[in-house]
Every structure is written in C-alpha cells, then in structure tokens.
Amino acid sequence: MELIKDLPEVFEEFAEQRQKSFLAVKELKEKGVPVVGSYCTYFPKEIAMAMGAGCVSLCSTSDETIPEAEKDLPKNLCPLIKSSYGFAKTDKCPFFYFSDVVVGETTCDGKKKMYEYMSEFKDVFIMELPNSQREPGLQLWKGEIIRFKEYLEQKFGVTITEEQIREAVKTENQARQSLKKLYEVMKHDPAPIKGQDLFKVLYGSTFKFDRSLIPGEVDALTAKIEKEYAEGKMEEKKPRILITGCPIGGATEKVIRAVEDNGGIVVTFENCSGAKSIDKMVDEDAEDIYDAIARRYLNIGCSVMTPNPNRLELLGRLIDEYQVDGVVDMILQACHTYNVETNTIRKFVTGEKGIPYISVETDYSQADIGQLNTRLAAFVEML
Amino acid sequence: MNYVGIDIGSTASKVVVEGDKKEHFVLPTGWSSKETCEKIKNKLLEMGVDVTADDTKVVATGYGRIAVDFADHVITEITCHARGGRELAGGDCSIIDVGGQDTKVIVVQNGMVADFQMNDKCSAGTGKFLEIMANRLGVTINELFDMAAAGEVIPISSLCTVFAESEVINYIGEGKKREDIAAGVVDSVANKVVQLAQKKELGDRVILTGGLSHSIYFTGILSDKLDQKVESEEFGRFAGAYGAALLAREKKDRRR
Numbered sequence: 001m002e003l004i005k006d007l008p009e010v011f012e013e014f015a016e017q018r019q020k021s022f023l024a025v026k027e028l029k030e031k032g033v034p035v036v037g038s039y040c041t042y043f044p045k046e047i048a049m050a051m052g053a054g055c056v057s058l059c060s061t062s063d064e065t066i067p068e069a070e071k072d073l074p075k076n077l078c079p080l081i082k083s084s085y086g087f088a089k090t091d092k093c094p095f096f097y098f099s100d101v102v103v104g105e106t107t108c109d110g111k112k113k114m115y116e117y118m119s120e121f122k123d124v125f126i127m128e129l130p131n132s133q134r135e136p137g138l139q140l141w142k143g144e145i146i147r148f149k150e151y152l153e154q155k156f157g158v159t160i161t162e163e164q165i166r167e168a169v170k171t172e173n174q175a176r177q178s179l180k181k182l183y184e185v186m187k188h189d190p191a192p193i194k195g196q197d198l199f200k201v202l203y204g205s206t207f208k209f210d211r212s213l214i215p216g217e218v219d220a221l222t223a224k225i226e227k228e229y230a231e232g233k234m235e236e237k238k239p240r241i242l243i244t245g246c247p248i249g250g251a252t253e254k255v256i257r258a259v260e261d262n263g264g265i266v267v268t269f270e271n272c273s274g275a276k277s278i279d280k281m282v283d284e285d286a287e288d289i290y291d292a293i294a295r296r297y298l299n300i301g302c303s304v305m306t307p308n309p310n311r312l313e314l315l316g317r318l319i320d321e322y323q324v325d326g327v328v329d330m331i332l333q334a335c336h337t338y339n340v341e342t343n344t345i346r347k348f349v350t351g352e353k354g355i356p357y358i359s360v361e362t363d364y365s366q367a368d369i370g371q372l373n374t375r376l377a378a379f380v381e382m383l
Numbered sequence: 384m385n386y387v388g389i390d391i392g393s394t395a396s397k398v399v400v401e402g403d404k405k406e407h408f409v410l411p412t413g414w415s416s417k418e419t420c421e422k423i424k425n426k427l428l429e430m431g432v433d434v435t436a437d438d439t440k441v442v443a444t445g446y447g448r449i450a451v452d453f454a455d456h457v458i459t460e461i462t463c464h465a466r467g468g469r470e471l472a473g474g475d476c477s478i479i480d481v482g483g484q485d486t487k488v489i490v491v492q493n494g495m496v497a498d499f500q501m502n503d504k505c506s507a508g509t510g511k512f513l514e515i516m517a518n519r520l521g522v523t524i525n526e527l528f529d530m531a532a533a534g535e536v537i538p539i540s541s542l543c544t545v546f547a548e549s550e551v552i553n554y555i556g557e558g559k560k561r562e563d564i565a566a567g568v569v570d571s572v573a574n575k576v577v578q579l580a581q582k583k584e585l586g587d588r589v590i591l592t593g594g595l596s597h598s599i600y601f602t603g604i605l606s607d608k609l610d611q612k613v614e615s616e617e618f619g620r621f622a623g624a625y626g627a628a629l630l631a632r633e634k635k636d637r638r639r
Binding site: 350356361367368370371374375377378381382 | 446458459460461462495496497498499501503504
C-alpha cells in the first residue's frame with residue numbers, strides 16, 4: 001500500500017479514529033458480532049479476537065463525566081478510574097453501550113473496587129491479575145486466561161479452538177510489529193515527526209476493530225515518513241524527551257503539548273499508549289499457547305507489579321536507543337503505585353542513566369496548563 | 384549596550400538593567416500584566432533605556448513573561464533564578480525562592496540547573512499565604528515578621544491556606560497574642576518550604592531569594608529547620624530579574 005495523502009492528513013485521520021469507530025461499533029453490533037470492551041493493557045485481546053469479537057478500549061480520558069462518578073466514588077481517586085466509571089454510568093461512551101461484556105483486571109486497588117460498582121449495571125468479567133511476576137503468579141494468570149476463554153464460550157455459545165487463538169496471536173503480533181516499526185522512526189536524530197503526531201497514530205490504532213488492517217496502513221505510513229526523511233523533511237534538532245508513567249490520552253495529551261510547545265520533542269513513550277503495550281510479542285511457536293499469552297501479558301512493566309524490574313529494563317533500553325536527553329514521568333493524581341515508584345525511576349534515570357528527570361502530577365482538568373508549561377519549559381531549558 | 388531583565392511576578396514586577404546603565408526597581412504587578420509592562424517601558428525610558436532600541440536586549444521571565452511583548456527572549460523563572468542566584472552566591476548553590484504564588488527550590492551544579500522542585504497547586508508555603516495572614520492580623524508582611532520575632536510559636540496545623548486562616552481567626556477570637564500568632568504563621572510557611580527543599584540534595588550553599596530574602600529572621604528559622612545555613616540576600620528579591628538581564632547578555636548572539 002502506498003500513501004497518497006500528506007502526512008498531516010494521515011495523522012488527523014488516526015486522531016479521528018476514535019470517533020469513526022463509534023459508527024463501526026454500531027455496524028458490528030448490527031451484524032451480530034460480539035463486542036468486548038476493556039480498559040487496560042493487561043487485557044489479553046487475542047482470546048476475544050479468536051472468537052471473532054470486536055475488541056475496543058473504553059472511554060476513560062475526559063473529565064466530563066467525573067462529577068457524575070464522584071457521586072459514587074471518592075473525590076481523591078485517580079481521574080482515569082473516575083472518568084471510566086462516569087462514562088459507564090452515564091452511558092455516554094458508545095463503545096461501552098455496545099459492549100456485550102467489559103473485561104476488567106485486578107490491577108490497582110481503585111480499579112478493582114470500582115469494577116464492583118460497575119458490575120451492578122453491566123456484565124463485567126474480572127480477571128485476577130497477580131501482584132508479582134513469579135511462577136505461582138504466572139500459573140494463576142494462565143488459569144485466568146483459560147477461565148476467560150471458557151466464559152466467552154459459554155456466554156456466546158461458541159467454541160474457541162487453539163488454532164483460532166494461534167491465528168489471533170499472529171494477527172496481533174503483526175499489528176504490534178508494525179506499530180513498533182512506526183515508533184522506531186523516532187530513533188532518527190533530528191526526529192522525523194512530532195511526538196504528538198506519533199501519539200495520534202498509536203492511540204488511534206487502539207480503536208481499529210479489524211486488527212489485520214493495521215500492518216498495511218501503518219507500514220505505508222512508516223515508509224512515507226522514512227522516504228520524506230531521506231529527502232530532508234524533518235523536525236529541528238531539539239532536546240529529546242521520553243515520557244513515562246500513567247496512561248496518556250485525551251485530556252492528558254496536554255503533557256505532550258507542554259513539552260513540544262516549549263522547545264522539546266517527545267521521541268518515545270514508555271507507557272500504555274506506547275512501548276509498554278507494544279514492545280513484547282507473544283511467542284507464536286510456543287507449545288502451550290495459553291502459557292505464552294500469560295507470560296507476554298504478565299511481563300508488562302506496570303507499577304502494580306512488585307517488584308517491577310521490567311519497567312526499568314524497557315526504560316533503560318528506550319533511553320539508549322532513542323538517545324534521550326531527559327525523562328518526564330507523568331503521574332495521575334492519586335495513582336499510588338506510579339506515584340510511589342517515581343523515586344525508583346528518578347534514581348534510575350539520574351543515577352544509572354545520568355540524564356535529568358522530572359515528575360509531574362496532573363489530572364484531567366485544564367487548570368494546571370500554566371504550571372505544566374512553566375515546569376516543562378524550565379526542564380527543557382536545563383537540557 | 385543595555386541588558387534588561389524583567390521578572391513579572393504574581394505580586395511584584397522586578398526590573399534589572401545591566402550594561403552601560405545599572406538600574407533596578409520594583410513595581411506592584413497589579414491586575415494587568417500588560418499595563419505593568421507599559422509602566423516598566425516608560426520608566427526605563429525615563430532612565431534613558433529604550434527597550435525598542437537595537438542596543439537594548441530584553442529577557443522576560445516570571446508568570447507574566449508572555450505579556451512582555453517587547454522582549455527578545457522569554458525564559459522561565461527557574462532558569463533565570465538559577466542564573467541570578469548563582470551570580471549572587473558567587474558559584475554553585477541551591478536557591479530557595481519564596482514567591483507570591485510559587486515556591487521553588489533550584490539546585491545549581493557546574494553553573495547549570497541540575498534539578499528543581501516547585502510547590503503543588505496550593506498556596507501554602509508561598510508569599511500569598513503570608514499576605515492573607517498579614518491582612519487578617521491587620522499588618523504588613525514586614526510588620527508580621529517583626530511581630531513574629533517577638534512572639535512564641537503557636538502551632539498552625541492546617542496546610543491549607545483557607546483552613547489555616549480560620550485557625551488564625553479562632554486564635555484571634557481566643558484572645559491569643561498577635562506576636563504569637565504571627566510566629567505561628569511564619570513557622571507554618573517555613574515548615575512547608577522546608578518540606579519542599581528536603582526533597583532535593585541541596586549541597587553546601589543555600590541562598591534565599593524572592594520577597595522575603597532580606598529577612599534574617601526567616602533565614603534563621605529555615606536554617607534551624609533544615610539544619611543547614613540558609614543565607615539571606617539583600618538583592619535576593621531581584622534574583623530572577625538579575626538572572627534575566629545576565630541571560631540577555633549571554634544570549635545576545637543566539638536567535639530568538
């Protein structure tokens with residue numbers, strides 16, 4: 001596939017993917033295709049894909065539904081949890097509305113307790129995610145993945161074969177490979193595109209129902225970026241920033257903008273919109289495919305794990321490969337696990353990697369844009 | 384050549400001129416940064432410094448930095464305070480700046496900002512806190528400090544300005560001595576500032592900048608709480624503007 005459109009247009013199309021998928025999900029439903037909604041990178045989407053279900057990330061990134069959520073949930077809870085619950089309760093999220101089942105995981109305390117309330121008005125399937133990545137945890141998680149498969153089989157009256165699962169694994173691996181190749185264009189210095197534009201594609205791609213279409217579209221985009229780069233089209237040389245921490249999307253894209261409006265460029269994302277959810281593949285040739293899927297997901301370096309060595313491993317690798325000049329750790333207010341972990345990350349980044357680090361705490365409001373700008377402009381100035 | 388540093392703070396606007404002329408002055412920011420900018424421009428002109436002239440370079444900083452439309456460069460207050468503080472200290476140091484709406488701690492190593500920390504979305508531990516409490520006690524901030532020096536600390540436990548104000552009102556109602564309440568207010572600000580400063584490796588030299596920087600009483604309390612000498616700076620109020628003026632000189636060859 002060769003792209004005829006200009007890059008900015010392509011980026012905008014991806015940015016609009018979420019809205020476009022509102023119609024797509026309705027069409028899926030009309031065709032009788034089951035829809036499985038999820039919130040988290042730990043959701044093993046291959047199992048749902050294996051039965052031909054549409055998988056979709058549910059709305060959780062705007063503050064518009066937070067006041068409604070605060071009727072049931074405490075005020076000083078993470079905005080992502082409040083927003084998710086608020087969208088669900090008010091039925092303002094079309095993806096939620098059309099989901100036959102919502103899959104949640106026992107990640108952080110706030111989420112798992114929130115799912116208890118959500119179950120009162122929606123089919124919610126909770127997967128028990130262990131707190132640590134040791135062998136007993138792996139066995140538990142593998143069991144949960146099988147239990148999820150059996151749940152789907154029973155709910156929808158289908159049989160999910162191992163062959164179908166292997167096929168889904170291949171499809172999703174290919175999508176990951178393509179997205180990975182795309183974000184790797186940022187290894188170039190100067191960078192070929194803005195971090196905001198890369199983000200639009202990474203984020204938009206999570207709303208594509210037909211995962212098998214991703215490689216074609218994304219590879220064409222990557223080829224076009226590389227071609228234009230070779231012809232000399234690129235960003236100015238600027239301090240190269242890695243963003244890590246809590247998931248970014250919607251309201252919190254303000255952090256990416258604050259970096260890029262103030263002289264920096266975001267070259268890579270060590271978070272759930274970026275490398276954290278894309279970097280690792282499922283072993284397609286594994287004898288036990290459930291074991292391979294369980295390992296792949298359990299190894300995600302999220303701060304809910306203790307200890308959490310994989311976050312440092314990925315972070316260190318990205319800092320080196322993307323020639324990062326400074327690390328911005330974005331923490332959502334009241335996200336205890338990422339907030340506590342800032343100290344570990346600071347020590348690792350400034351000590352072991354020898355580059356500056358800043359953590360910024362924010363929420364879904366626009367009230368702190370001035371403060372964010374001052375902090376991040378000062379951070380970029382010191383690089 | 385003249386190099387002008389303009390620091391538009393939330394409460395006061397500070398101006399420093401370096402180069403052929405050496406000047407400094409301070410104006411209240413008032414409600415309009417734009418209007419303050421006009422006043423600064425005119426005042427500089429009276430002093431013989433024309434900000435629009437080719438031989439004058441202007442760097443703007445502070446929260447109102449964007450309003451200075453005649454600036455050649457806009458630089459954050461962190462970088463400017465670090466540059467000015469370093470000059471005042473005569474080398475690497477850490478800077479504690481208690482401003483009108485922000486309190487910040489900046490660590491300068493090898494002449495550069497190595498690390499910094501700012502207060503959260505909260506006015507406790509800032510000049511605003513002192514201003515509100517001084518108003519409540521019917522004194523100026525300087526008088527508040529004089530009174531505090533003569534008082535015994537009575538604890539103000541709330542970290543929130545609004546709640547702390549009602550604590551102060553209670554104390555007034557109970558007929559507590561104003562001196563003691565004032566001492567409690569200053570102690571509370573110092574505690575919050577120290578909490579922020581302790582998050583950083585401060586190194587050997589620590590200076591205080593911002594509107595309180597001349598107060599030996601305040602640096603004394605900070606020194607006790609930090610267990611490390613915090614130096615007062617007579618010119619500390621101008622640290623940001625001074626740094627901006629120095630950066631105007633150093634940046635003269637770079638593009639905007």
